[in-house]
Amino acid sequence: MANDLQVTYNLEQFRCTEEEEEEEEKGREEMAPGAAPFLPTATDEKTLRPSFVRDEDERPKVAYNQFSNDIPVISLAGIDDEEGAGGEKREEIRRKIVAACEDWGIFQVVDHGVDAELVSEMTRLAKEFFALPPEEKLRFDMSGGKKGGFIVSSHLQGEAVQDWREIVTFFSHPVGARDYSRWPDKPEGWRSAVDSYSEKLMVLACKLLGVLSEAMGLEKEALTKACVDMDQKLVVNFYPRCPQPDLTLGLKRHTDPGTITLLYQDQVGGLQATKDGGKTWIAVQPVEAAFVVNLGDHGHYLSNGRFKNADHQAVVNSNYERLSIAAFQNPAPEAIVYPLAIREGEKLVLDEPITFAEMYRRKMSKDLELAKLKKAKEVASQHKALNEILA
Ligand SMILES: O=C(O)CCC(=O)C(=O)O
Numbered sequence: 015m016a017n018d019l020q021v022t023y024n025l026e027q028f029r030c031t032e033e034e035e036e037e038e039e040k041g042r043e044e045m046a047p048g049a050a051p052f053l054p055t056a057t058d059e060k061t062l063r064p065s066f067v068r069d070e071d072e073r074p075k076v077a078y079n080q081f082s083n084d085i086p087v088i089s090l091a092g093i094d095d096e097e098g099a100g101g102e103k104r105e106e107i108r109r110k111i112v113a114a115c116e117d118w119g120i121f122q123v124v125d126h127g128v129d130a131e132l133v134s135e136m137t138r139l140a141k142e143f144f145a146l147p148p149e150e151k152l153r154f155d156m157s158g159g160k161k162g163g164f165i166v167s168s169h170l171q172g173e174a175v176q177d178w179r180e181i182v183t184f185f186s187h188p189v190g191a192r193d194y195s196r197w198p199d200k201p202e203g204w205r206s207a208v209d210s211y212s213e214k215l216m217v218l219a220c221k222l223l224g225v226l227s228e229a230m231g232l233e234k235e236a237l238t239k240a241c242v243d244m245d246q247k248l249v250v251n252f253y254p255r256c257p258q259p260d261l262t263l264g265l266k267r268h269t270d271p272g273t274i275t276l277l278y279q280d281q282v283g284g285l286q287a288t289k290d291g292g293k294t295w296i297a298v299q300p301v302e303a304a305f306v307v308n309l310g311d312h313g314h315y316l317s318n319g320r321f322k323n324a325d326h327q328a329v330v331n332s333n334y335e336r337l338s339i340a341a342f343q344n345p346a347p348e349a350i351v352y353p354l355a356i357r358e359g360e361k362l363v364l365d366e367p368i369t370f371a372e373m374y375r376r377k378m379s380k381d382l383e384l385a386k387l388k389k390a391k392e393v394a395s396q397h398k399a400l401n402e403i404l405a
């Protein structure tokens with residue numbers, strides 16, 4: 015039975031084909047027929063439920079607040095100046111962004127032009143929303159493959175281990191494809207705040223893609239054109255205080271599938287990154303009013319691997335709840351994924367051009383294979399231990 019092994023890696027970020035949605039649906043039906051979901055916000059249990067306990071190799075290795083300064087903070091002041099002295103500023107910004115993308119695939123930006131009041135309005139709404147009683151939040155339950163709304167942990171409830179988080183998701187762009195019936199109506203004000211936030215972040219994302227295109231030796235619009243019509247999805251992550259944070263994760267290790275992700279995080283800390291497949295980690299220092307920019311798989315492939323796809327996770331803690339808002343800037347499902355710039359001596363990172371939908375499908379099935387393998391190894395070692403006891 016494959017479904018108990020299903021892994022997410024933020025599956026809620028992107029809807030694929032109808033068949034895949036049906037598969038997910040089947041998984042959920044097998045898992046919890048009619049059971050009311052457990053909400054981490056609605057408990058004061060002192061021990062973690064087994065469904066949230068991670069295998070030892072996946073548990074946090076660095077404390078949530080043991081911050082590193084490895085991720086650069088880049089001011090975007092002057093990014094729009096193309097000519098004369100201003101052009102030099104843009105050049106400097108480009109240089110810093112490129113260095114960060116080649117190193118971690120992560121950087122932080124300040125002076126980005128998104129109003130602090132707008133961000134604080136979003137966080138106010140989010141906090142009030144997650145403080146609502148479960149039945150209110152569950153009016154917008156996303157289970158069953160619905161496009162947007164509330165869910166615990168992630169979309170795929172068939173996953174073996176759950177993440178210690180609740181989320182609310184808005185499919186915000188293209189504007190014409192929005193389904194407002196999936197947008198929470200409480201507290202009042204979500205619609206206009208999300209509307210403005212989405213628009214401002216689209217603008218910021220396009221500016222950053224312009225800089226990245228130039229860095230690849232291409233015209234400024236190359237990356238946005240490669241996205242065909244950019245999709246944007248906003249995921250508000252709420253990580254409640256956790257009774258046993260050392261045993262679990264707020265969000266398991268993953269790379270984002272899209273082009274770039276713009277992440278607002280509060281001052282608590284919890285975002286961590288790795289460059290060696292999860293052996294060692296750094297905790298990203300929260301910076302007031304900054305956005306963390308993560309390069310996703312699409313960005314990585316278009317750059318032919320020159321820019322890293324940030325390998326990251328979120329940890330939780332027992333002292334503070336934490337809030338983050340991710341704006342996933344993805345290409346359209348039919349957009350072609352293939353390197354746009356290949357530098358001398360580089361090997362191609364993809365054998366053939368594929369659509370983003372196909373890229374995503376392959377990512378999921380690879381994750382599924384890895385999870386199966388892990389499970390099989392676990393079972394084998396349990397058998398071995400049992401045989402030793404019985405011998
Ligand atoms: O909350 C965070 O720090 C990370 C969120 C994230 O990686 C995601 O939503 O994909």
Ligand SMILES: [Fe+2]
Binds near residue numbers: 024326
């Ligand atoms: Fe992520």
